[in-house]
Amino acid sequence: xxxxxxxxxxxxxxxxxxxxxxxxxxxxxxxxxxxxxxxxxxxxxxxxxxxxxxxxxxxxxxxxxxxxxxxxxxxxxxxxxxxxxxxxxxxxxxxxxxxxxxxxxxxxxxxxxxxxxxxxxxxxxxxxxxxxxxxxxxxxxxxxxxxxxxxxxxxxxxxxxxxxxxxxxxxxxxxxxxxxxxxxxxxxxxxxxxxxxxxxxxxxxxxxxxxxxxxxxxxxxxxx
Amino acid sequence: xxxxxxxxxxxxxxxxxxxxxxxxxxxxxxxxxxxxxxxxxxxxxxxxxxxxxxxxxxxxxxxxxxxxxxxxxxxxxxxxxxxxxxxxxxxxxxxxxxxxxxxxxxxxxxxxxxxxxxxxxxxxxxxxxxxxxxxxxxxxxxxxxxxxxxxxxxxxxxxxxxxxxxxxxxxxxxxxxxxxxxxxxxxxxxxxxxxxxxxxxxxxxxxxxxxxxxxxxxxxxxxx
DNA sequence: TGTACATCAGTGAACGCGCGTTCACTGATGTAC
DNA sequence: TGTACATCAGTGAACGCGCGTTCACTGATGTAC
Numbered sequence: 045x046x047x048x049x050x051x052x053x054x055x056x057x058x059x060x061x062x063x064x065x066x067x068x069x070x071x072x073x074x075x076x077x078x079x080x081x082x083x084x085x086x087x088x089x090x091x092x093x094x095x096x097x098x099x100x101x102x103x104x105x106x107x108x109x110x111x112x113x114x115x116x117x118x119x120x121x122x123x124x125x126x127x128x129x130x131x132x133x134x135x136x137x138x139x140x141x142x143x144x145x146x147x148x149x150x151x152x153x154x155x156x157x158x159x160x161x162x163x164x165x166x167x168x169x170x171x172x173x174x175x176x177x178x179x180x181x182x183x184x185x186x187x188x189x190x191x192x193x194x195x196x197x198x199x200x201x202x203x204x205x206x207x208x209x210x211x212x213x214x215x216x217x218x219x220x221x222x223x224x225x226x227x228x229x230x231x232x233x234x235x236x237x238x239x240x241x242x243x244x245x246x247x248x249x250x251x252x253x254x255x256x257x258x259x260x261x262x263x264x265x266x267x268x
Numbered sequence: 269x270x271x272x273x274x275x276x277x278x279x280x281x282x283x284x285x286x287x288x289x290x291x292x293x294x295x296x297x298x299x300x301x302x303x304x305x306x307x308x309x310x311x312x313x314x315x316x317x318x319x320x321x322x323x324x325x326x327x328x329x330x331x332x333x334x335x336x337x338x339x340x341x342x343x344x345x346x347x348x349x350x351x352x353x354x355x356x357x358x359x360x361x362x363x364x365x366x367x368x369x370x371x372x373x374x375x376x377x378x379x380x381x382x383x384x385x386x387x388x389x390x391x392x393x394x395x396x397x398x399x400x401x402x403x404x405x406x407x408x409x410x411x412x413x414x415x416x417x418x419x420x421x422x423x424x425x426x427x428x429x430x431x432x433x434x435x436x437x438x439x440x441x442x443x444x445x446x447x448x449x450x451x452x453x454x455x456x457x458x459x460x461x462x463x464x465x466x467x468x469x470x471x472x473x474x475x476x477x478x479x480x481x482x483x484x485x486x487x488x489x490x491x492x
Numbered sequence: 493t494g495t496a497c498a499t500c501a502g503t504g505a506a507c508g509c510g511c512g513t514t515c516a517c518t519g520a521t522g523t524a525c
Numbered sequence: 526t527g528t529a530c531a532t533c534a535g536t537g538a539a540c541g542c543g544c545g546t547t548c549a550c551t552g553a554t555g556t557a558c
Contacts, residue, residue, distance in 0.1 A: 059521065087512060097536050098513080109474055120376050168392070185508065188290075203464075210462050217441030218434050230430055238434050238529055244471045283554065286501055311545060321503050322546080332545065 053114040055104050057129070061206055066104050068094040072117060074162055080170035116176040119162045123180055127155065136191055141198035141248055148188045149240045152212070153219045155184055185212050192247070200249045204229070211246045215239040279328050288327050297339060306393035315448055336393055340400035343386045347404055351411070360415055360459065365422035365472055372412045373464045376436070377443045377456070378409055409436050416471070418429040424473045435470045439463040440482040 049108045057063040072094035076085050087108055093099050130151060136144065163177035192199075192208050200208035218239040223229050230238075281287040296318035311332055315325050329335045354375060355356050359367065387401035416423075416432050425431035442463040447453050454462075 058533060061520080065534080086510085088510090099515085099537070100512070100535055103534065184309070206458065206462065210454065210459070211466065213441050213444070214438035214466055217437050220437070230434065234430065235434070238430065242435065242466070242470045244439055245473055246466045249469055284502060285553080289501080309541085312543090321547085323504075324502055325548070327501065 051118070053105070053110045055106070057104070062100075062103070065094070065096050065100050069096060070115065070118070071109075073111065074119075077115075077162060077169075079167045082165050085169060102197050107164060111143065111168060116163070118165050120176045120180055123158070123163065124154075124183060125258065126158075127184055130154070131187060136194075139195075139197040141192070142244060144192060144195055145244050145247070146240050146262060148191060148212075149215055149219070149243060152184070152188065153236045153239070156216065156221060157232070167193060181216075184207065185216075188212060199247045201247055204247075208246055211243045214246070215243045218242060277329070277334045279330070281328070281450070286324075286327070289318070289320050289324055293325060293328065293335075294322060294339065294342070297335065298343075301339075301386060301389045301393075304479060306389050309393060312408060335400060336390060340387070340390050342405055343390070344400045347379075347382070347387065348407060350382075351408055352377070360418075363419075365416070365419040366468060368416060368419055369468050369471070370464050371437075373439055373443070373467060376408070376412065376440060377463070379461045380440065380443050380445060381456070405440075409433065409440075412436060423471045425471055428471075431471055435467045438470070439467045442466060 054066065057066050069090060073085060073090050076093060087098060087101055090111075091097050101111075105114070133145060138149070139147070145237055163180055167175055167177045189208050189212065192212075193204060196204050200209065219232075219235050221232060272445050278290065281290050293314060297309060300313055300317060308352060311325055315321050325335075329338070354420075358371060360371070361373070387404055390402045391399055413432050413436065416436075417428060420428050423431065440463075441455075443459050445456060445459075
């Protein structure tokens with residue numbers, strides 16, 4: 045997953061011409077993945093959409109499997125970099141558990157909404173044993189976990205080491221947008237608020253004080 | 269999903285011999301699905317495992333797609349029947365919200381653990397637009413939802429119609445056993461207890477009283 | 493009970509299609525002198 | 526600046542493989558008389 049040598053997967057371009065071709069291929073593959081799903085991701089479709097040719101494809105990649113791995117690696121790196129950035133952009137030290145939960149859940153929501161759909165689609169691509177999405181999610185959760193556990197004295201649950209990961213998993217499920225196209229689905233903003241409420245009451249046994257819309261932290265706009 | 273006419277999918281057997289062959293084919297397909305995953309589910313593999321032949325296969329099904337749909341329909345019906353049975357086997361009327369949550373979560377846990385893995389694998393089979401698993405899960409959740417909403421006066425959450433479905437979704441995530449092979453994963457029994465606690469504190473703002481292991485309702489053995 | 497016939501069931505070689513991959517070839521770019 | 530050459534880049538027809546599907550054939554079962 046954290047391969048220090050992506051050159052193992054691509055034959056590095058030696059002229060700007062082939063570098064552009066590579067980028068077009070990568071872009072086309074991600075486009076297809078998003079628009080038509082993993083089953084439509086054939087070498088033919090990729091080279092047609094990218095306006096190149098099978099020969100050019102195989103000049104870069106030794107096979108389709110390597111392309112998939114390369115895509116997974118790239119998207120994962122990008123997502124992880126943005127995530128670290130978003131995490132670092134916020135000052136977490138002074139916050140109470142309530143604010144921490146609010147911010148953390150908001151971040152989780154943005155992650156779920158972001159282009160990590162690529163990662164999901166990649167994991168489902170046939171002939172791949174990749175689990176880039178699962179790995180990324182685990183990575184993110186681990187980060188938030190340590191954050192929340194830094195306020196362990198405010199957690200009422202008798203076993204914080206169990207409650208924090210499970211609670212985050214639950215919050216993620218509440219945020220899950222895979223059924224959002226359903227017309228009667230609960231809108232995303234409401235889910236964020238509910239996920240915050242759920243996590244807070246589970247960890248601290250506290251209902252969010254005050255009116256309905258309170259206790260919800262503003263969105264960060266992470267993903268450009 | 270609830271097709272009243274499965275004969276649309278199979279050519280009905282007219283002798284006991286072919287009925288047995290059909291059963292062997294269905295059994296082999298489910299075996300392969302469970303043991304090797306959807307990608308290994310080829311017509312060749314099915315007929316080899318079932319000790320029959322391609323010709324026999326096409327004497328029953330007009331194509332592989334019909335087999336998949338037939339399997340989805342069958343497994344769905346079986347799972348749904350067991351579910352209704354388990355739901356009916358329990359007396360829910362006199363229970364308080366706390367007991368209701370305990371029983372409901374336990375039931376959910378058993379469903380997740382049961383052979384619905386077939387349904388999950390079927391949904392992932394290539395070339396299928398089936399969503400039998402999602403549909404089944406929705407079916408189950410709807411049942412539990414009405415159950416919990418019958419104690420709406422005990423729910424402190426200001427919007428029970430939102431909180432109940434979201435809370436159940438969250439509980440389901442806590443119970444999710446897809447990472448159970450991970451050696452450091454939280455054991456299933458503990459998850460049941462935590463899912464109960466989570467749901468109860470979210471809906472009623474109540475931490476389970478008393479010691480750790482209390483508040484957990486005994487398992488029902490639904491799935492034989 | 494026996495025989496003739498129709499229908500059902502089972503078999504596996506052969507076919508076609510879509511896919512990933514190879515390869516012989518043409519053209520573009522960079523470099524040496 | 527020009528020329529010769531090597532390397533890089535691009536092309537698309539052709540190949541092979543695995544899959545779902547077809548089909549001509551053999552054998553089993555049921556039924557009529």
